[in-house]
Amino acid sequence: RDLVEEHGLKFGVERDSWRMIPPRLRSAEVRVIARGEPPLPGEDARIIEHYREGAEHGQAVFMVSEGQLLCEKIPPRRGARGRDVLDNPIEPPPGADFELAAGPGTRLSDDGLKLYAETGGAVSRIKDAWTVVPFSQYFAPGTLPRKVNAEGAVRVTGSVPPGHQIVAAHHVEIIGDVTAASVAAGGALHIHGRIVSCTGTRVQCGGDLHVEGIEKSSVRAGGSIYLGKEARDSDLIAGGGVYGANGNAISIVGGRVAAVRGVEITTLGAQPAAVTTLLLGAPLPLRNRYDHAASEIIALVNKFGAVNNMLLPLHKQLVAKQLPREKAPLYRRLRLARDGLAERIRVARATVAKLKAALAFTARETTAVVKGAAFPGAAVRIGTQRYRVEKRLKNCVFRPAPEGDFLEVSERK
Incomplete structure (x- = not known):
């Protein structure tokens, strides 16, 4: 009690704590007699991308008109004050803030909280700035030229026939299949159909790739690859991971997957044995x-x-x-x-x-999740550790072991 009065403690005092102090101390003993109340941190600023409202999963091309609201910044919110044991207020740490950046074809509101399209076109994001880029649409095979080289975004309504080439600085969306053709997108690539027989051609993108299926093809994505159904006898290289679009059950049968992150699939390999290799956890x-x-x-x-x-x-x-x-x-x-x-x-x-x-x-946190079955003939490498499937495995997870040359394999929970 004397300590409380001597030090002017006014908040969070545990009045009976002195009773726990023994009359004789043989060694140093720490007792808490007052506790302050820490402040609650505020909320960070965030962005609402209005142009994505009502979008389909994997949609790459977003058309906007002049004057349309693209993004809105919600400023950081102040947290709640705390109090120290002297009943002095403790200011909360501020939430993280950032500036809403406007790229070409966009303009900011006077308060810097809203971003509008200055012209019609397709929305693209370059680093931390949103832009509106020119948009080109073709109807295949009718108006689709053999070679397309666009500075903006491209949408093809229909399938891309063999021998055609599409190069776009930003996003590309194809409402159909790509067969023995080349497609290169600087942004995301969304193919509503399948990629077929594209081994001698180039199918690649700088962002995520969304595709229904891949067969006998080589594809490369700077981001993740989202499959609708299956990749068969193909070479997939991803700067992210490989996952099922909308949580779909997907299969990797034959070929190779090289991904910086992990994979989450339903089936790995097939019966009879199909040589299927996963190389995960590191850039190729x-x-x-x-x-x-x-x-x-x-x-x-x-x-x-x-x-x-x-x-x-x-x-x-x-x-x-x-x-x-x-x-x-x-x-x-x-x-x-x-x-x-x-x-x-x-x-x-x-x-x-x-x-x-x-x-x-x-590769320390990389995993390969197989929700269904992994068949003999499949091989998994995460970092430098490896595992060859000798017998059928069900509902399993491959992850790095603390040491050694072989991966840990456990049942998925």
Whole structure:
């Protein structure tokens, strides 16, 4: 009680706490006699994208008209004050704030809270700024030229026939299939149908890819790939992950998936066995560099062994002082070659160790979720750890193990 009065404690005092203090203290003892009330943090500023209202899942092209409200910023909200034990107010930390950025074709309101379209076109986002870009629409095969090179967004009503090429700086939407054709989008790519037989052509985008199905094709997305049904005998490269659109049940049968993040699928592989590989948890260039460095070590070790086998008999002759004079130059060359290979092996192993650590770091939280079945013939690599499916697995999760070369596999909960 004396402490309370002496220090002027007015808030959060536990009046009976002094009773818990023993009369004799044999060591230091900490007792809390008053507790303040921490402030409640405020809400961060956020953006409402009005142009997306009523959009379909995966919709890439959003048409707007002049003067249309695109985005609205909700300012940060102040939190609740706290109080210290002296009954002084404690101001809450402010919510995070940012500026609503206007790109070409848009304008901000005077208060900086609303963003309007200054012209008609398609909405695109470049970094943190919204823009309105020119929009081109074609009807396939009627008005679709063999080559399209657009500075804005493109929509094709119908399927893209073989041999056609579409290049757009922003988003592309195709209301149909893409068969043996090239499509390159700087933004998102939404194909309502399937991608078929696009192995010798280019199908890629800088954002997310939404597609119903992929068959015997090579595709690359800077973001994630969202499938409607199945990818079969195809090569998929994603800067994000691979998932089912709208939570659909999807299958990966044959081919390869290389994704920086994880996958969430229903079926992996097929019966009879279809060779299906998942490479997850790292950008493909980093993984390729690691694989190349690891294979280089094997080649160097083999060369080292061959040189050493040639050097060993000569070295024995040298020790026995029986080495012919004419073989002395060969002995020196082999000795230099062996020492050089030993140094190259040392450097290569150090490089592999660094790359392995980088792969382990990027893949530490990556998982492969298989909601249905994983069939024999499928292989999963997350970082540098691997797992080959030898028998059918049901409802499982592949994840990195704390150590070792093999993944952990557990039942999905």
